[in-house]
Amino acid sequence: MAQLKHSAAPDSGKREAILDAALELFAERGFHGTAVPLVAERAGVGAGTLYRYFASKEALVNELFRHWKGLLGRMLLEGFPAAATPRKQFHEFWARMSRFALDHPQGFAFLELHHHSPYLDAESRKLEESMLLLVKGFVEHAQRQQAMKPIASELLMAVTWGAFVGLLKAARLGHIQLTPEALATTENVMWEAIRL
Amino acid sequence: MAQLKHSAAPDSGKREAILDAALELFAERGFHGTAVPLVAERAGVGAGTLYRYFASKEALVNELFRHWKGLLGRMLLEGFPAAATPRKQFHEFWARMSRFALDHPQGFAFLELHHHSPYLDAESRKLEESMLLLVKGFVEHAQRQQAMKPIASELLMAVTWGAFVGLLKAARLGHIQLTPEALATTENVMWEAIRL
DNA sequence: AGGTCTGGAATGAACGTTCATTCCGATTTC
DNA sequence: GAAATCGGAATGAACGTTCATTCCAGACCT
Numbered sequence: 001m002a003q004l005k006h007s008a009a010p011d012s013g014k015r016e017a018i019l020d021a022a023l024e025l026f027a028e029r030g031f032h033g034t035a036v037p038l039v040a041e042r043a044g045v046g047a048g049t050l051y052r053y054f055a056s057k058e059a060l061v062n063e064l065f066r067h068w069k070g071l072l073g074r075m076l077l078e079g080f081p082a083a084a085t086p087r088k089q090f091h092e093f094w095a096r097m098s099r100f101a102l103d104h105p106q107g108f109a110f111l112e113l114h115h116h117s118p119y120l121d122a123e124s125r126k127l128e129e130s131m132l133l134l135v136k137g138f139v140e141h142a143q144r145q146q147a148m149k150p151i152a153s154e155l156l157m158a159v160t161w162g163a164f165v166g167l168l169k170a171a172r173l174g175h176i177q178l179t180p181e182a183l184a185t186t187e188n189v190m191w192e193a194i195r196l
Numbered sequence: 197m198a199q200l201k202h203s204a205a206p207d208s209g210k211r212e213a214i215l216d217a218a219l220e221l222f223a224e225r226g227f228h229g230t231a232v233p234l235v236a237e238r239a240g241v242g243a244g245t246l247y248r249y250f251a252s253k254e255a256l257v258n259e260l261f262r263h264w265k266g267l268l269g270r271m272l273l274e275g276f277p278a279a280a281t282p283r284k285q286f287h288e289f290w291a292r293m294s295r296f297a298l299d300h301p302q303g304f305a306f307l308e309l310h311h312h313s314p315y316l317d318a319e320s321r322k323l324e325e326s327m328l329l330l331v332k333g334f335v336e337h338a339q340r341q342q343a344m345k346p347i348a349s350e351l352l353m354a355v356t357w358g359a360f361v362g363l364l365k366a367a368r369l370g371h372i373q374l375t376p377e378a379l380a381t382t383e384n385v386m387w388e389a390i391r392l
Numbered sequence: 393a394g395g396t397c398t399g400g401a402a403t404g405a406a407c408g409t410t411c412a413t414t415c416c417g418a419t420t421t422c
Numbered sequence: 423g424a425a426a427t428c429g430g431a432a433t434g435a436a437c438g439t440t441c442a443t444t445c446c447a448g449a450c451c452t
Contacts, residue, residue, distance in 0.1 A: 014402090029314075032228035036438055037404095046403040048440075057438065116369060118225070132371075151381050154372045155363070159382055162362015163355040163389075170354035173312060185347050186355055193359075193389030210428090232412055233430090242429030244414075253412065 015053045017043040022064055027110040031061055031119060058119050065114055065124050068107040073131050075100050086142035087191065093138075094164070094187040101168050102178065109172065112165055132157070148194050156194050163190050211249045213239040218260055223306040227257055227315060254315050261310055261320045264303040269327050271296050282338035283387065289334075290360070290383040297364050298374065305368065308361055328353070344390050352390050359386050 021043035025034040036057050040047040054060040076096050081089060101108040114120065116128075139156055142148040148156060167186055171178040217239035221230040232253050236243040250256040272292050277285060297304040310316065312324075335352055338344040344352065363382055367374040 030226060030228060032226060035436080037436095040404095047438090048404065049402055051439065052401070149385065151385070152372065152378070154366060155378060155382060156385075158362045158366035158372060159359040159385055160362075162365065163359045166354045166356075166358015166361065167351075169358065170350060176348065176350045176354060182348070182351060186351060189345065189347070189352075189355055189389050193385050231410075233410095236429090243412090244416095244430070245428055247413065248427070 014043070014045050014049060018045065018050055018053055018060070019064060019067065022060055023068075023106050023110055026061060026064065027106040027113060030113060031057075031117065058121075061114065061117075061119060062121050062124050064110065065120060066127060068104070068111050069124070069127050069131070071104070071107070072100055072111065073127070076131075077134065086145060086147035087195070089138060089142070090191055090194075091187060093135075094183070094190070097164055098178075098183045105168075105172075108168060112168075146196055149196050160190055160194060163193075210239070210241050210245060214241065214246055214249055214256070215260060215263065218256055219264075219302050219306055222257060222260065223302040223309060226309060227253075227313065254317075257310065257313075257315060258317050258320050260306065261316060262323060264300070264307050265320070265323050265327070267300070267303070268296050268307065269323070272327075273330065282341060282343035283391070285334060285338070286387055286390075287383060289331075290379070290386070293360055294374075294379045301364075301368075304364060308364070342392055345392050356386055356390060359389075 018039065022034075022039050025039055025042065036050060037047045039060075040050045043050070050060070054063065076093070081092055084092070116125075135157060136153050139148060139153040143150055143153065163186070167176070167182075168178075170176045176182060214235065218230075218235050221235055221238065232246060233243045235256075236246045239246070246256075250259065272289070277288055280288070312321075331353060332349050335344060335349040339346055339349065359382070363372070363378075364374075366372045372378060
């Protein structure tokens with residue numbers, strides 16, 4: 001045992017509750033559109049308590065960003081079939097993105113909304129940069145195998161990522177339904193776009 | 197001359213200056229992130245003057261939205277070759293979007309950022325809806341001519357629009373340069389995606 | 393064991409600041 | 423000179439943040 005800490009009741013899920021509440025509100029109303037006391041209220045804690053866990057509103061949004069960007073990164077890269085054909089890799093990429101967006105719609109919306117915001121700090125930006133570089137590696141590998149169009153990889157990535165985001169946005173607005181068929185169809189559509 | 201309005205000191209471009217300043221700031225920092233007195237200062241007018249031209253901050257953002265959405269709509273539709281082949285129509289669409297985005301980068305960023313925001317009023321939303329319906333008409337026309345993939349038109353529109361937005365975002369972040377070649381290349385890429 | 397003490401965790405009222413908006417004397421226009 | 427506009431100080435509400443206080447789970451007594 002030897003537990004000699006004489007603390008009253010550390011945490012008990014409050015930190016998580018604050019992060020959850022902040023995710024919902026930031027994703028819905030944006031950073032500046034969300035008042036800190038509202039986050040605290042939705043998390044079921046006092047306004048002051050929030051500042052026991054996060055140094056500032058900015059620190060909160062950065063921690064949230066890193067949490068979700070990290071999860072997305074791990075979901076994309078963990079066990080990614082590095083040796084598969086480019087077509088199979090693209091399928092895997094699209095499927096994993098879809099899984100993330102379906103499982104965590106607010107996480108996805110939050111990441112998209114806060115992408116490159118001025119209040120993100122250097123570490124948050126570095127995370128983003130490193131993920132982009134990894135994807136770029138796969139794209140250029142596919143190009144060397146003559147499986148993807150030999151145009152600037154940044155162009156292919158921008159168009160593909162944009163298409164996926166557009167899909168999710170349309171779903172959020174109710175213009176389409178995010179069925180497995182819709183996701184499979186658009187996967188094929190975008191493969192046709194970038195394949196050689 | 198012949199100005200017969202019975203006002204003592206008419207405008208002199210202040211209204212325009214306010215709209216220009218608001219466009220810059222809203223596009224860069226968002227609605228909630230932009231303070232009204234800052235808009236006034238950048239416009240070179242007093243804070244009170246702004247309220248002589250716009251009833252509120254919300255009224256200002258809505259007017260701005262309608263102004264730019266309207267211009268985009270006119271640029272897309274005026275003299276659009278309704279009888280041309282779908283491929284030619286797609287080229288025209290992509291070219292006109294590009295022209296708008298290159299000529300008015302802040303207008304484009306503003307529209308994208310404030311797309312379906314809670315502070316947009318019913319009239320602003322109706323403008324958006326009506327433009328979507330028009331594009332939908334062209335897509336379904338192309339599908340009936342067996343020139344585009346026979347999948348839900350909303351899916352094709354979401355993916356195409358998303359790709360274009362992704363392109364512009366990548367350019368804004370410095371990942372790519374928006375050269376005529378890049379725009380032509382991506383036009384072809386996205387046509388491959390949606391063509392039958 | 394039961395009672396008391398203790399110290400970090402939690403709180404929400406209160407603070408200084410910043411916001412959107414208003415007001416009014418100065419200025420401009422005809 | 424009358425009328426209307428203009429600008430920026432003034433205003434009250436709302437913001438992010440702090441802090442004096444309360445709370446309570448264990449430590450320490452007896």
